[in-house]
Amino acid sequence: MNRLFTLNKYFKRNKGRLSLGVLFILISDFTQVFIPLMLKDSIDALQANASSDLIIRYAIIIFALAVVSGFFRYMIRQTIIVVSRKIEFDLRQDFWTHLLKLSHRYFQNTSTGNIMAHATNDIAAVRMYVGPAVMYSIDTAIKFLIVITIMLSINPTLTAIILLPLPILSFFVYKLSKKIHKKFTLIQETFSDITTMAQENFSGIRIIKSYVREAFEIEKFAKESSEYRKRNMDKIKIQAFFMPLLFLITGTSIILLILIGGNMVIDNQLTLGDIAAFLFFLGMLIWPTIAFGWVANIVQQADASLKRLHTIYDEKIEVKESKETDKSIEEIEGSIKFEKVSFKYGDELPDILTNVTLEIPKGSTLAIVGHTGVGKTSMINLVSRLFDVTSGNIFIDGKNIKSIPLNVLRKNIGMVPQETFLFSDTLENNILYGVENKNKELLNKVANISQLDKDVNQFSEKYNTVLGERGITLSGGQKQRTSIARALAINPKILILDDSFSAVDTKTEEEILIKLKEFMKDRTSIIISHRISTVKDADNIIVLDNGVIAEQGKHNELIDVGGIYYDIHYKQLLEDELQREG
Amino acid sequence: MSCNVRGSGGNNSAKSQNPDDEILGKAYDSKLMKRLLSYVKPYKKYVVAAIFVNIVVAALGAIRPYLTKIAIDDYIVNSNYDGLVTISAILFGTLIFQAIAQYFLTYYTQLMGQNIIYDLRVKLFAHVQKLALKYFDKTPIGRIVTRVTNDVESLNELFASGIVMIFSDIFIIIWILIFMFAMEWELTLVSLSVLPFLIYATFLFRRKVRESYRDVRFQLARLNSYMQEHITGMSIIQLFSKEKKEKTNFAEINDAHKIANINSIFYFAVFFPIVEMLSSGAVALIIWYGGGNVIQGTMTIGVLFAFIQYTEMFFRPIRDLSEKYNIMQTAMASSERIFKLLDNDTIIENPTSPKAINNFTGNVDFKNVWFAYNKEEYVLKDISFSVNTGETVAIVGATGAGKSSIINLLNRFYDVNKGSILVDGIDIRDISKEDLRNHISIVLQDVFLFSGTIASNINLGDSSITEEQIINASKTVGAHGFISKLPEKYNAVVKEKGATLSVGQKQLISFARALAFNPQILILDEATSSVDTETEILIQKAIEKLLKGRTSIVIAHRLSTIQNSDKIIVLHKGEIKEVGTHQQLLSKKGIYFKLYQLQYKDQEVK
Numbered sequence A: 001m002n003r004l005f006t007l008n009k010y011f012k013r014n015k016g017r018l019s020l021g022v023l024f025i026l027i028s029d030f031t032q033v034f035i036p037l038m039l040k041d042s043i044d045a046l047q048a049n050a051s052s053d054l055i056i057r058y059a060i061i062i063f064a065l066a067v068v069s070g071f072f073r074y075m076i077r078q079t080i081i082v083v084s085r086k087i088e089f090d091l092r093q094d095f096w097t098h099l100l101k102l103s104h105r106y107f108q109n110t111s112t113g114n115i116m117a118h119a120t121n122d123i124a125a126v127r128m129y130v131g132p133a134v135m136y137s138i139d140t141a142i143k144f145l146i147v148i149t150i151m152l153s154i155n156p157t158l159t160a161i162i163l164l165p166l167p168i169l170s171f172f173v174y175k176l177s178k179k180i181h182k183k184f185t186l187i188q189e190t191f192s193d194i195t196t197m198a199q200e201n202f203s204g205i206r207i208i209k210s211y212v213r214e215a216f217e218i219e220k221f222a223k224e225s226s227e228y229r230k231r232n233m234d235k236i237k238i239q240a241f242f243m244p245l246l247f248l249i250t251g252t253s254i255i256l257l258i259l260i261g262g263n264m265v266i267d268n269q270l271t272l273g274d275i276a277a278f279l280f281f282l283g284m285l286i287w288p289t290i291a292f293g294w295v296a297n298i299v300q301q302a303d304a305s306l307k308r309l310h311t312i313y314d315e316k317i318e319v320k321e322s323k324e325t326d327k328s329i330e331e332i333e334g335s336i337k338f339e340k341v342s343f344k345y346g347d348e349l350p351d352i353l354t355n356v357t358l359e360i361p362k363g364s365t366l367a368i369v370g371h372t373g374v375g376k377t378s379m380i381n382l383v384s385r386l387f388d389v390t391s392g393n394i395f396i397d398g399k400n401i402k403s404i405p406l407n408v409l410r411k412n413i414g415m416v417p418q419e420t421f422l423f424s425d426t427l428e429n430n431i432l433y434g435v436e437n438k439n440k441e442l443l444n445k446v447a448n449i450s451q452l453d454k455d456v457n458q459f460s461e462k463y464n465t466v467l468g469e470r471g472i473t474l475s476g477g478q479k480q481r482t483s484i485a486r487a488l489a490i491n492p493k494i495l496i497l498d499d500s501f502s503a504v505d506t507k508t509e510e511e512i513l514i515k516l517k518e519f520m521k522d523r524t525s526i527i528i529s530h531r532i533s534t535v536k537d538a539d540n541i542i543v544l545d546n547g548v549i550a551e552q553g554k555h556n557e558l559i560d561v562g563g564i565y566y567d568i569h570y571k572q573l574l575e576d577e578l579q580r581e582g
Numbered sequence B: 001m002s003c004n005v006r007g008s009g010g011n012n013s014a015k016s017q018n019p020d021d022e023i024l025g026k027a028y029d030s031k032l033m034k035r036l037l038s039y040v041k042p043y044k045k046y047v048v049a050a051i052f053v054n055i056v057v058a059a060l061g062a063i064r065p066y067l068t069k070i071a072i073d074d075y076i077v078n079s080n081y082d083g084l085v086t087i088s089a090i091l092f093g094t095l096i097f098q099a100i101a102q103y104f105l106t107y108y109t110q111l112m113g114q115n116i117i118y119d120l121r122v123k124l125f126a127h128v129q130k131l132a133l134k135y136f137d138k139t140p141i142g143r144i145v146t147r148v149t150n151d152v153e154s155l156n157e158l159f160a161s162g163i164v165m166i167f168s169d170i171f172i173i174i175w176i177l178i179f180m181f182a183m184e185w186e187l188t189l190v191s192l193s194v195l196p197f198l199i200y201a202t203f204l205f206r207r208k209v210r211e212s213y214r215d216v217r218f219q220l221a222r223l224n225s226y227m228q229e230h231i232t233g234m235s236i237i238q239l240f241s242k243e244k245k246e247k248t249n250f251a252e253i254n255d256a257h258k259i260a261n262i263n264s265i266f267y268f269a270v271f272f273p274i275v276e277m278l279s280s281g282a283v284a285l286i287i288w289y290g291g292g293n294v295i296q297g298t299m300t301i302g303v304l305f306a307f308i309q310y311t312e313m314f315f316r317p318i319r320d321l322s323e324k325y326n327i328m329q330t331a332m333a334s335s336e337r338i339f340k341l342l343d344n345d346t347i348i349e350n351p352t353s354p355k356a357i358n359n360f361t362g363n364v365d366f367k368n369v370w371f372a373y374n375k376e377e378y379v380l381k382d383i384s385f386s387v388n389t390g391e392t393v394a395i396v397g398a399t400g401a402g403k404s405s406i407i408n409l410l411n412r413f414y415d416v417n418k419g420s421i422l423v424d425g426i427d428i429r430d431i432s433k434e435d436l437r438n439h440i441s442i443v444l445q446d447v448f449l450f451s452g453t454i455a456s457n458i459n460l461g462d463s464s465i466t467e468e469q470i471i472n473a474s475k476t477v478g479a480h481g482f483i484s485k486l487p488e489k490y491n492a493v494v495k496e497k498g499a500t501l502s503v504g505q506k507q508l509i510s511f512a513r514a515l516a517f518n519p520q521i522l523i524l525d526e527a528t529s530s531v532d533t534e535t536e537i538l539i540q541k542a543i544e545k546l547l548k549g550r551t552s553i554v555i556a557h558r559l560s561t562i563q564n565s566d567k568i569i570v571l572h573k574g575e576i577k578e579v580g581t582h583q584q585l586l587s588k589k590g591i592y593f594k595l596y597q598l599q600y601k602d603q604e605v606k
């Protein structure tokens, strides 16, 4: 339960309101307990044949007390529940801020649905604790104290007897809730499975339709839904005890009151007014008793949820700034050096890069080629620090990359990831995503370099065209070029193009490359491609193979070497040309 | 750039209403309710039983205060010990009986609720499977997911608790009124004189809370869709150092959500105490009026007791009302969205009497095809070409020329606006989609992998595709090499969207999938665009054999991959500009020739 103390900082921020809330609870409860006492007095007065004036006065007092107590009830909600919403805001904000810091690896390994579940269910559970649970436990404690004291002062024996069933109720509520909670966790798991299943199905609907897998998918979904129904019924079997138990136990209290209290009245140890008051008091205690078991459970759930949230909070932030970070670095020039860099994705996984040493002078263009899955993407991800090297060092401008503040580093790297991700926003907002201010001129410039302008001119909404999710309503090449334009727009010192022309035709590519040449004049660039035509003009070409740089040099030099590069080049030539060559 | 405009998911500004979240008037509510109840029909028996049990349970609950009155007036006041014991035993008996009945009532109504939502959920999911791509182009996935998950879920509450609770509340109120009137009709009228205030308060509350809940729901949807999208695009946020900006964007959405919630607190904070006050007011009235009667000796003190208990019982359902109302509102809004989706007929219908494709040969004919995604913005204009059985046809052209669109049409992801597409001489609109697609395998330009294993991604759960076929397909596309290096081989876990595979590897898996399904027509849309040349050539050689006698359509930007095609179609801005073999097109010295020159200029073999 120590984890719950981590919430103290949130409570502290709202100390004032919370203390007020507690004060309001106190006032409201105090006024409320007078109602049964007035009732008792009025009934006793009736039996003593009092005047009707007195009775009217009692009636008025009862109503007045209710008004005062009601007003403070209102104030309680306006303080404590409002605070709980504020804390929820803080919790969610902190959660999101933390997510923004987590490393690429975390997001690769964790499904979006899973993170969403934490963001919704777990935060909601914690809010229940900070709001309603806190409110009810304070309320319950105060009410119990006052009510039981008064009841004891009226008749201790009767109090003891009729309150006896209540702890049993609390106990059952607690036990049942615990069981229900267990079942509930199982239900949540299936629910999350159903969600994930639907999510993937709808995202992959093109595949499902192409391969006519609808019937199979529906059956799979029906099976999971039926499992969900079963688990729900398992829970309901237990949950259904709840109400009957409640009736039974509170009803028993009342019957005891009538029976034992009635006997006492007959024996003149008690008045009928006392019974009326007790009846009311019981009514006042029943809900807090239930709340008691319920709160105990909320606390447990909040604890479990906090535990899950903490696994995210405790998730190692792999790539971060550290002692080495030199905050004085505000600019970078763009020369890059790899020094004995090795990299692997996990201890038990094979090396992707082994002892790679490489220099990329400022303003030059490096091209990387190599087989599918050889590690090209992995290598450039080290430069923008999506991952950190396993061993060795990378230097930019001669400074260790880890000493450069992350945002300085990334603000100077224009990255075009191999897989395009666009937001479901306008084209303009996507292209200018990395730029602080909207700027039409810049927009036109980068759209022109990436040859997107011609396509956009055909769209009726031009740059205000709103894209579907992930840019679904653009053609493959249009998506890629939007991503290129986005990288250019931040005016980077280093530009990284990871297979960024794979969906672009050769002619357009050629045009982009020509325009880029101008743009890249004194910037460093890294281009990954499978096409010789894309890489042939680079200042330096490296061929990655088996985790090392197998070949390195300019196009012509590599052709002379007659190795892997030559082989690729040879294979990309048209056969008839080869025939002509003889 | 503006920070509050983010996405088409309806979150343009805090107030702008997402059409899906709009709630229509009351008339609509009753229509919705009728439709909802139609889902209850198969479970009519449950409903009848539930109502019957409800009447009994309510009666048992309502009789107890009356028994208390007897206990007080007849036994306590008259000092009858034995009578007191007897009546206590009777009270206890009603209690036990009520508890048992209540258990079964809860169990069976919940069972009914669960069954109904199961039916609805599967029906909805099946409906979504039928929807055309046009729908998916426009609708955020998260929204559709919400329909089949959360929206259906909120109906559960309506069916399982809502409807039954309403019945039981009505019956309880009826019973209470019967007992009260039977005992003292005047006092009943006096104590019920607070009712108009209560009804008015409830009415106001209902309206206000409805508005504020609409806002809460809207803000919640906005919050969730923001998170969903930005978690998926986290690497872009980080690569572009936009963490601060996205923190602010989120804070704005988070804040709107908080405010919406705080606004709704107000109504609850007011309503609950008011109900309590009115209930105490009723008690005060009973004391005043009833007390007077007692003094005059026209009424017994036990009646006073009973009435005090009855008011308590009477107000309880009304106090719970806010809770129930919440459930009802959410359920109504959800059901409206669900029905909207069920009524969505963006469906490419199968013909009523589809022609069967027997002995499919794989002949494809495009005849004067025109096509636009959006009205009048034609992306394909008057496209005509034919592919004969066993031929390989290549489509080349600049990006955005409409190549993928041609394929989308052949597969009937969309229907043509004008013209027709024939396979084996039959218009594809006369064949069932399933039949058509079963004969065609497509490697789509956008690779998509499901979470699961490599094997399950290749056979898509089709158990008729054997392990051997999976391995053969992988070998053909050159994926077997890297797969067999994985510790779990074909059972290696694939993460969401294949996150831990290289892009080329993903493409190979999706290629293997197409081959494993052993199609008559194979369509490759940039199927090897991210694959290295060596592997690409290996694949080409390998599928050459496989494609003997089958038709294939290939889209590629790398001309080396298509030069051997029987026919090359050059597409430009949605129109066919040139058609011919590689040699023919070269000698034509047109667009293709230029493309070719571009790709191979200053590249020579040494």
Ligand SMILES: Nc1ncnc2c1ncn2[C@@H]1O[C@H](COP(=O)(O)OP(=O)(O)OP(=O)(O)O)[C@@H](O)[C@H]1O
Residues within 6 Å of the ligand: A455, A472, A473, A474, A475, A476, A477, A478, A503, A504, A505, B137, B373, B374, B379, B397, B398, B399, B400, B401, B402, B403, B404, B405, B406, B445
């Ligand atoms: N779902 C869609 N909704 C609306 N417009 C679309 C949709 N898909 C494509 N388009 C538009 O239709 C045009 C043709 O797109 P298509 O995908 O057919 O081009 P393509 O020739 O395959 O291009 P690429 O080589 O870049 O993949 C483009 O301008 C594109 O923006």
Ligand SMILES: Nc1ncnc2c1ncn2[C@@H]1O[C@H](COP(=O)(O)OP(=O)(O)OP(=O)(O)O)[C@@H](O)[C@H]1O
Residues within 6 Å of the ligand: A108, A345, A349, A352, A370, A371, A372, A373, A374, A375, A376, A377, A378, A379, A418, A499, B482, B499, B500, B501, B502, B503, B504, B505, B530, B531, B532
């Ligand atoms: N997050 C990851 N966890 C584990 N293994 C990974 C991860 N990402 C990539 N790999 C593996 O590392 C190897 C190198 O992948 P990388 O994406 O760097 O290849 P690539 O050279 O860019 O290939 P391609 O040409 O297909 O883009 C591949 O075998 C891939 O399966």
Ligand SMILES: [Mg+2]
Residues within 6 Å of the ligand: A376, A377, A378, A418, A498, B502, B503, B504
């Ligand atoms: Mg890669």
